[in-house]
Each structure stands twice: as C-alpha cells, then as structure tokens.
Amino acid sequence: MGQNVYPVLGAGYQDLGAGDVPELTGQDTARLQVRDKEAEFFSGSSGVTVADGADARGGRLVTDVDHGDWIAFGPLDLRGIDGLTVGAVRGAADATVEVRTGSPTGRVLGRVRLDAATGTGQVVSPTVGIRGEQGETTLYLVATSRHEPEGGADLGLDWLVFHGRGVADDTAPVVTADPVRGVRAGVPVDLSGSAAAPEGREIVSYAWDLGDGTTAQGPAATHTYAEPGTYTARLVATDDEGTRDWTTVKVTVRR
Numbered sequence: 001m002g003q004n005v006y007p008v009l010g011a012g013y014q015d016l017g018a019g020d021v022p023e024l025t026g027q028d029t030a031r032l033q034v035r036d037k038e039a040e041f042f043s044g045s046s047g048v049t050v051a052d053g054a055d056a057r058g059g060r061l062v063t064d065v066d067h068g069d070w071i072a073f074g075p076l077d078l079r080g081i082d083g084l085t086v087g088a089v090r091g092a093a094d095a096t097v098e099v100r101t102g103s104p105t106g107r108v109l110g111r112v113r114l115d116a117a118t119g120t121g122q123v124v125s126p127t128v129g130i131r132g133e134q135g136e137t138t139l140y141l142v143a144t145s146r147h148e149p150e151g152g153a154d155l156g157l158d159w160l161v162f163h164g165r166g167v168a169d170d171t172a173p174v175v176t177a178d179p180v181r182g183v184r185a186g187v188p189v190d191l192s193g194s195a196a197a198p199e200g201r202e203i204v205s206y207a208w209d210l211g212d213g214t215t216a217q218g219p220a221a222t223h224t225y226a227e228p229g230t231y232t233a234r235l236v237a238t239d240d241e242g243t244r245d246w247t248t249v250k251v252t253v254r255r
Contacts (some may be wrong), residue, residue, distance in 0.1 A: 033076045035166060039087070039157040043138065044072035046104070048157075055121055055213055057087065057159050065091070066152035067145040070104045073160070074138030078130065083163035084110070085127040085232045085248065086141070087211070089156030090117035095145040097157075101132055104140050114155060115229065123158065125211035125232040127248060161234065163248065171198045172245040173237040183253045185228050191249060192220040195237030202240050209234040211251065225253040 010027065017023035038058040040050045045062075047069030053061045062071055078101075086097055095114045100106045110128035132139075141160075145153035165172070177193030191210075195203050208216040210223050211231035225231060231251040238244040 033073070035081075035162040035164075037073065037160045037162075039071065039159055042071040043074050046070050053156070053158070055123075057213070061089070062157040063089075063154070064152065065143045065155035065157060067095075067143060067148050070140050070142040071157065072104075072138050072140045075136045076139060077134060077136055077167070078132030078139070079134040080166040080168075081162050081164040082131060083127055083129050083248075085125050085161040085163070085211075085234070086112050086157065087123065087125050087159040087161075088112075088114055089158060090114055090122040090124060090229075091145075091148075091153040091155035092116060092151065093145045093148040093153045095143055095148070095153045095155055097155075098140075098142045098144060099128060099130055100140040100142055101137050102140075103138075104142050106140065109139075113230075118227065121213075122227050122229070123211075123213040124229040126230045127163070127232045127250065161232075163246075165245075172243045173197050173203060173239050175235055175237045175245055175247040177233075177235045177247050177249045180249060180251055183225065183251055185225055185253050185255055188222050188224045189251070190220070190222050191233055191235075193235040193247065193249075194219055195235075195245075197239045198243070201243075203237050204240050205238045207236045207238075209236065225251065228253045228255050 012027040014025045039062045040060045048062050049064040051063045094116050097112050099109045109130040112126040112128050173195040175195040183189045197203050206219040208221045210233050233249045233251050234246050236246040
C-alpha cells in the first residue's frame with residue numbers, strides 16, 4: 001500500500017527571562033508537501049470512495065468520482081509549481097477535472113479532459129499548467145460530467161505529480177527528454193532523455209513512469225500505448241546523494 005509520507009520541520013525558542021520576567025518559550029511546525037502524491041491521501045472530499053485496486057500505483061485509489069464530486073489537498077503553497085499531472089482511470093462518460101484553489105467553487109487554475117472509457121482499467125495522465133498565488137491554500141480537484149449515465153461517471157483518481165522545484169533549492173539533477181510526435185495506439189514509440197548532475201555528483205539511476213500505469217528503467221525506453229489518449233511520460237533521474245528530479249514528455253496517442 002502507498003504511504004502518506006511527508007517531512008515536518010519544527011522550531012523552538014526559549015530565553016532565560018530577566019528578574020521578575022519569566023522566561024519566554026515558543027514553538028511551531030511546518031509540514032512540507034511532497035510533489036508526488038497518492039490521490040487517496042486527500043485532506044477533504046465529497047462524494048467519492050477510496051478502494052483497493054490491484055493496478056493502482058499505491059494499491060488504492062479514489063473511485064466513484066461523479067459530476068460535482070471533489071477531493072482536496074492542503075494546506076499547501078504553490079510557489080515554484082507550474083504544472084500538475086493527474087493519473088486517472090477513465091469512467092463511463094466524458095469528463096473534466098477542474099483544478100481550483102480555496103474552495104470547490106474557487107478560482108480555476110486549469111482543467112484536464114478525460115474521454116469516456118472503451119474498456120476497463122484505462123489509465124491516462126493528462127497535464128495542466130498551473131500557476132497559483134504564493135501563500136497557504138487548499139487545492140481542489142472537482143469533477144464535471146454533463147452527460148454522465150444514470151450510474152454516474154465513475155472516474156478513478158490514482159495519483160498526482162506537481163511539476164516545478166517548489167520551495168526546494170537548485171541542487172538537483174537537471175533532466176531533459178526528447179519530444180515525441182505521431183504516436184499511434186498499438187505501435188511502439190521510443191522515448192529517450194538524459195540528466196546532468198550537480199557539480200561533484202553523478203547520476204546513478206533513471207526511471208520512466210510512462211503515464212499509463214507502466215514503468216521502465218534506464219534513460220531510454222520503448223513502449224506501446226494500447227489506447228488513444230493523452231499521457232504524460234516522466235523521466236526521473238537520481239544522483240549519488242539520493243537527490244532526484246524529473247522532466248516530462250507529452251504523448252498524444254491517436255488511433
């Protein structure tokens with residue numbers, strides 16, 4: 001099962017006081033959000049279900065997502081973040097996932113479209129550009145499906161990846177990948193990339209997340225997408241100090 005792991009920074013203060021003035025003490029903590037999250041670890045929701053999934057990345061996913069349903073993540077700060085990939089399982093109807101800030105009806109930062117499924121377990125991974133204001137907020141993913149069947153749209157949301165360095169420093173690998181075009185369902189496509197490590201380090205591993213629930217190792221991969229759709233292939237590079245970063249390639253697959 002996936003784990004909801006995140007760092008917490010704590011700080012405390014205590015002085016010695018003076019004369020009849022007692023010592024002053026104080027403490028505070030700051031929770032840092034990771035850029036790669038399992039969707040089931042939301043901070044709030046409406047209308048959805050969390051269920052086990054054999055093919056889900058962390059073993060569980062958010063299901064029964066219909067028109068008007070939402071999940072929320074927060075508190076978080078979007079400074080340094082410029083994009084979001086949504087790992088989703090297509091449902092029974094065409095749908096859109098709106099990325100909103102502050103509330104389920106708050107300002108729209110972007111939208112991703114999900115076509116209706118033509119079979120079971122069809123994972124896609126569209127990416128939307130987002131630029132949010134600095135400062136603490138809550139991010140909402142809100143489903144809309146104007147023509148869902150009586151049983152609902154029944155989307156699945158598996159994971160989220162935020163793009164950009166966030167509040168991290170710049171001492172991470174710089175990763176690049178070659179664009180791909182003219183990809184067709186059922187036809188192999190070649191993906192390739194590279195990374196430059198910070199000075200004094202070296203790259204020790206490459207890993208591809210191909211955006212349809214499959215992965216590959218190494219800087220190059222050959223993959224066949226079974227279904228048309230929009231996918232985000234992500235190349236993750238890790239250096240010998242364990243620092244990692246990534247880049248993405250948009251893969252539009254046609255029939």
